[in-house]
Amino acid sequence: MIKKRQPTKTLSPEQYIRQKARTLPIGDCYLTGDWQKSGIALVLVTRCHVKGTYTLGYFQVDTFCRGVVDCDYRFSVDSTSYKEIVQDFQKLGNLAKVNYEEVHNLIYGAVAFAEEGGIRPAPAFELMQYILEEDTDEVPLIDYEFGMNGQHLLVANDQLELTTYYPRLKKALGDDFLYVLPDMEKPRKASEYVLSEIKKTLDNILDKFHLNIDVPEETYSYQHPNYPAVLTVKHQWLVDVLYNSDYADRLPVEQIQRILALPHDELKADLEQIMLYETGCTCDEISDERWEDENNSVLTHCILLLGELGYPDSLMLVLETLRQNSSFYDYHFGDYLEEVYVPTLYLLGKNRLGELMTYMKTPGFYTYARLCVTTAVAQIVFHQPERREEVIEWFRQLLVFYDGKLEERFCCDGTLIGLIAATLMDIHAVELLPELKVLFDTGLVDEGCAGNFQEVESEIGLENNKDRIYPLTIEERYEDLLR
Structure with a gap:
C-alpha cells in the first residue's frame, strides 16, 4: 500500500x-x-x-x-x-x-x-x-508512601545503574536522597557518593543532551469550517477511479493519462471538491468503518494530481488539509506525510512564499504538518539554486518571528525548531546561525532532532549534509511512495 x-x-x-x-x-x-x-x-x-x-x-x-x-x-x-x-x-x-x-x-x-x-x-x-484510566479526580485518591521515610532510595543493581540515575537525582534533589548497591549493608546518603570517571562522563552526557527536559508540543486548536457533506463533481467516473481499492497502491499509468486528459480546469475543480468532502468526513472523529475501509488513499491521489496540474491557486486548499489534527494524517498518510505533501507544496507554492509564511505564523496547527511547509521551501534551494538567498531570508523572517514565542509554544514548539535546524543544516544555511542560537539559548529546543547548538554550528557548513531532493513528476512520486 x-x-x-x-x-x-x-x-x-x-x-x-x-x-x-x-x-x-x-x-x-x-x-x-x-x-x-x-x-x-x-x-x-x-x-x-x-x-x-x-x-x-x-x-x-x-x-x-x-x-x-x-x-x-x-x-x-x-x-x-x-x-x-x-x-x-x-x-x-x-x-x-x-x-x-x-x-x-x-x-x-x-x-x-x-x-x-x-x-x-x-x-x-x-x-x-x-x-489505565485518565488520572483525574474521578478516581478516588489513595495515599501511598513512596521512597524510604519520604526520601528517594535508589536501589541499584550495579555501579553502572547507579551512575546512570545518580546525576538525575542529584540535579533534581541535591543531596536529599539515598542509594544502595548489592554489596552494601545499608543505604547511604547521596553526599557519601564518590564521583568516579564514569559518573563524570554520564553527567556530561546528560548535560549535553538535556535528557531531563520535556519538549511539549504546540497545542492543536484549529477550528475548521464546514466542509461539503455531499460530494458533487462533474466527472463521476473520476470518483469511482480514485476510490477504487484496486488502485490503493498507486494509480496505473493508463488511469493517470485518462485523468489528465480531462480539461484541466474541470479536473482541478473535481479534485478540490473530493478533497474538501474527504476532509470533512475525517476532520473530527474517524469512525471504525472508516478505519477498516481500504479506500483511504483518496487524498494521496488528489494531492499528487494537483501537484501535477500545477495550478498555484490550489495551494490554499492543500494548506487547508494541512490544518487538521494528527489522527487525520495517521489515517490518510501513515508515515508518508512528507512524501505526499512536500513536492506538491513546492510545485504550487514556490512562487507564493508569502502564503506559506502566513500559514507558519498561524497558531494551533500540528507540528509535523508545519514541517512539510518548511521542507518544501527548502526544496527551492535544490531545484532552483539561484533563489537560495530568497529562501534564506524567508527562514530568517520565520526564526525572528519565533523569538519570544517558543516559550509559549505559539505557532511553534521545541520539536519544530529542532527539525527546522536540521533542514537548515541540509541547505548549509550558515547565515542563520545567529537566529538559531537565540532559540537554542532558551533551552527549549529538542536537541534530539539536530543536536545541540554547538553541533549544529560545527556541521551546518559541511558538504556531506544534503537533504533529500524529492521527485516532482507524478510517476516518480508514486514510485517513491512504494519504496
Missing part, C-alpha cells in the same frame, strides 16, 4: 489502545503483596473486550525511586491465554487481586514521585497509560 498499512486497514493494537482501551470495562487487577517491603510492585490491569477477549497491561513499578521502569501489553487474548498469563505472573511474585483504584494510585503516585527526582517513566508508558 502507499502508506504501507495492513491490507485490512484495521486499527493496529497500539492504535486501538490509544483510541479505545479506555472505553473498555476494567476487569480483574492484580498487585504483588510484598511491594511495600521490596519496593518493586508488579501490576496487571485487565480491559475486557465485548467479544470475550482481554487486553492486559503489565507494569513494573519501583516505588522507592524510579516509578514505572518497565511496562508492556498483551492484546485481545482469549480466556485460556489470559489465565496462563496470570499464572505465569503469579510465579514472579505473590499476586493478589485488588481494586482498580489501588493500582491506579500506586502507578500514578510512583510516576509523580519519580519525576520529583528527575526520572521519567519507561518510554513504553506513553502508550501504556491508555490502558
Whole structure:
C-alpha cells in the first residue's frame, strides 16, 4: 500500500489502545503483596473486550525511586491465554487481586514521585497509560508512601545503574536522597557518593543532551469550517477511479493519462471538491468503518494530481488539509506525510512564499504538518539554486518571528525548531546561525532532532549534509511512495 498499512486497514493494537482501551470495562487487577517491603510492585490491569477477549497491561513499578521502569501489553487474548498469563505472573511474585483504584494510585503516585527526582517513566508508558484510566479526580485518591521515610532510595543493581540515575537525582534533589548497591549493608546518603570517571562522563552526557527536559508540543486548536457533506463533481467516473481499492497502491499509468486528459480546469475543480468532502468526513472523529475501509488513499491521489496540474491557486486548499489534527494524517498518510505533501507544496507554492509564511505564523496547527511547509521551501534551494538567498531570508523572517514565542509554544514548539535546524543544516544555511542560537539559548529546543547548538554550528557548513531532493513528476512520486 502507499502508506504501507495492513491490507485490512484495521486499527493496529497500539492504535486501538490509544483510541479505545479506555472505553473498555476494567476487569480483574492484580498487585504483588510484598511491594511495600521490596519496593518493586508488579501490576496487571485487565480491559475486557465485548467479544470475550482481554487486553492486559503489565507494569513494573519501583516505588522507592524510579516509578514505572518497565511496562508492556498483551492484546485481545482469549480466556485460556489470559489465565496462563496470570499464572505465569503469579510465579514472579505473590499476586493478589485488588481494586482498580489501588493500582491506579500506586502507578500514578510512583510516576509523580519519580519525576520529583528527575526520572521519567519507561518510554513504553506513553502508550501504556491508555490502558489505565485518565488520572483525574474521578478516581478516588489513595495515599501511598513512596521512597524510604519520604526520601528517594535508589536501589541499584550495579555501579553502572547507579551512575546512570545518580546525576538525575542529584540535579533534581541535591543531596536529599539515598542509594544502595548489592554489596552494601545499608543505604547511604547521596553526599557519601564518590564521583568516579564514569559518573563524570554520564553527567556530561546528560548535560549535553538535556535528557531531563520535556519538549511539549504546540497545542492543536484549529477550528475548521464546514466542509461539503455531499460530494458533487462533474466527472463521476473520476470518483469511482480514485476510490477504487484496486488502485490503493498507486494509480496505473493508463488511469493517470485518462485523468489528465480531462480539461484541466474541470479536473482541478473535481479534485478540490473530493478533497474538501474527504476532509470533512475525517476532520473530527474517524469512525471504525472508516478505519477498516481500504479506500483511504483518496487524498494521496488528489494531492499528487494537483501537484501535477500545477495550478498555484490550489495551494490554499492543500494548506487547508494541512490544518487538521494528527489522527487525520495517521489515517490518510501513515508515515508518508512528507512524501505526499512536500513536492506538491513546492510545485504550487514556490512562487507564493508569502502564503506559506502566513500559514507558519498561524497558531494551533500540528507540528509535523508545519514541517512539510518548511521542507518544501527548502526544496527551492535544490531545484532552483539561484533563489537560495530568497529562501534564506524567508527562514530568517520565520526564526525572528519565533523569538519570544517558543516559550509559549505559539505557532511553534521545541520539536519544530529542532527539525527546522536540521533542514537548515541540509541547505548549509550558515547565515542563520545567529537566529538559531537565540532559540537554542532558551533551552527549549529538542536537541534530539539536530543536536545541540554547538553541533549544529560545527556541521551546518559541511558538504556531506544534503537533504533529500524529492521527485516532482507524478510517476516518480508514486514510485517513491512504494519504496
